[in-house]
Amino acid sequence: MGPREAAGAGTAPARPDSAERQAADRTPTGHAPPAARSGPQRGGGPAAKPVTGAGYRRSRFWALYDALAGLLDRRFGWDRLPTPLGLAVLVGIRNRLRKRNLHDPGRLPSVGPPRPAPGPGDPRVRRTADGSCNDLDHPSMGMAGTRFGRNVPLDSAYAEPPGRIMTPNPRLVSRRLMTRTRFQPAGSLNVLAAAWLQFMIRDWFSHGRSPSEDPWTIPLEPDDDWPAPPMTIPRIPADTTRPPGYDGPVTSLNTVSHWWDLSLVYGSSAEEQRAARTGADGKLRLRSRGTRPMAGGEADPAMEPGFWLGLVMLHTLFTREHNAICDRLRAEYPGWGDDELFERARLVNAALVAKIHTVEWTPAVISHPTAVIGLRANWWGLASERISRALGRLGGGEVVSGIPGSPTDHFGVPYSLTEEFVAVYRMHPLIPDEYGLRSLGDDSPIRRYTLRxxxxxxxxxxASAVSAADLLYSFGTEHPGAIVLNNFPRLLQEFERPDGRLMDLAATDILRCRELGVPRYNEFRRLLHLPPARSFEALAGDPGLAAALREVYRDRLEDVDLTVGMFAERRPEGFAFSDTAFRVFILMASRRLNSDRFFTADYAERIYTRAGLDWIADNTMASVLLRHHPELRPALRGVGNGFAPWHRAGGAG
Structure with missing residues (x-):
């Protein structure tokens, strides 16, 4: 039984007022800001300029609608309602989140924030390298180097104090609750789904290089066999735009563009972009070493922590896809030069990736029928793909014909990705520890590799020794891990960075949330308008797991970390991750489309061309794979989603 049932049928715990909440709820978790922090720095910065979307659905009708949706969700759960009613409830849930869970740290004091630099070309009709000028009235919105936003109120976004941040010890949490005791597969997915997630995450956000000095030192238990004591974890890089003496909510910078612009392939700076391009026909370099520089200039991407084979495979695939789009556009518009072809192909490629993630990857990972319809409606609308493609847009809004082509909307808050979005996407259990590479031709083994x-x-x-088709086939026919407790990859608990430093990424995930002011599990649920877990037994749904949680957290339910709680809770039918994470997802997944003019007001033929829009509409993950590797056709025949398990050659099981 999960937290919803534990709260009692039809009732939600009464929300205390702000003062009571600080005294009762947040004090145990260390998030109540000290009295000394109650001055003007906690929001005393200059107010951001108003943006579109202020007053989102504030009428009495919508207030009643959202209240009824919340009541039905608490009483029954959106996932247990008939599909039409479940969809209606999800609309109300998203309305409430849009109105209450978008918070802008840009309003906090800041010095020397990044400013857009003049670049080549007209920013009205192309994506800039650093993400600036997406909103032409607010050019720095979402650009590389700007702050992460928040989905919790800024008063709940303070870093935990020094004595509290190690309680319980992150390494203890890792060893007792995360360690993979046996591989638990996610049977409805293939390993490409795990690689895809990292491909997206590296595109969406990065806190940058952690400083080498003054790391966190993690105490070790006497029986801990950590090979390089003492254990240290680097701190998050400082927000260089905070003024001296700042003592407010946590703010940090995203070193890549916040927009869904495929910056992993194209770069987030002019230097990276120049290094990626051939300078002819709009095309990107296909490097003998597998991928473009990812850290700027000619830096070796293989020396970036987190670089692995799955990233190489998908980066190469979508570099080839960019070049194929260039060929199509050049055939259609033979007079276009290198820059024009590059910019248009980049728009098409980025939109295709966003579409694949929205209507294929996410429905594969959260395959509940109601969620699948809602996710596809984000792109195609409730009118369905068939009607939208046959008749075009029906009206201007997003509900009937989807977000692409609808008006741009920031919902009253400048757009950014959020620290809570980062937190719920910490899904390392998807990664297996071992990989059996096999031949596409007859399924015969090539070699077994460890993640390291x-x-x-x-x-x-x-990547140089094994053909790309064999690699893709091997990943497409194996399962990733389930996102649950006791299923964290052991090789990521002793992860060797390219510089030789060892890290426990499970302990790091725990510490990062505490360091970045992301509330712990129960308080996080309260702030997302969800009932908290009432007991360890209700959270875990298993007596043995509940006992392990109780022991690690010393009977303090309010101490349970967000990641631990999400991995423990009951998941809706078909879900690979938690309903708690889903709340952030339904808010932020659509927001990334709604706020981006290249997916809304400028998702049009005058920007993309007719050929480009058709390319996006006509293609899927499977068609991209088959365009560049047609030999995969037998493995993909009849597979409706490229992230579901493929057929084994020769009927192998």
């Missing part, structure tokens, strides 16, 4: 043997510079060696 496929990471860093070794990934490029494997």
């Amino acid at each position: 043997e496929l990471s860093g510079p070794a990934a490029l060696e494997v």
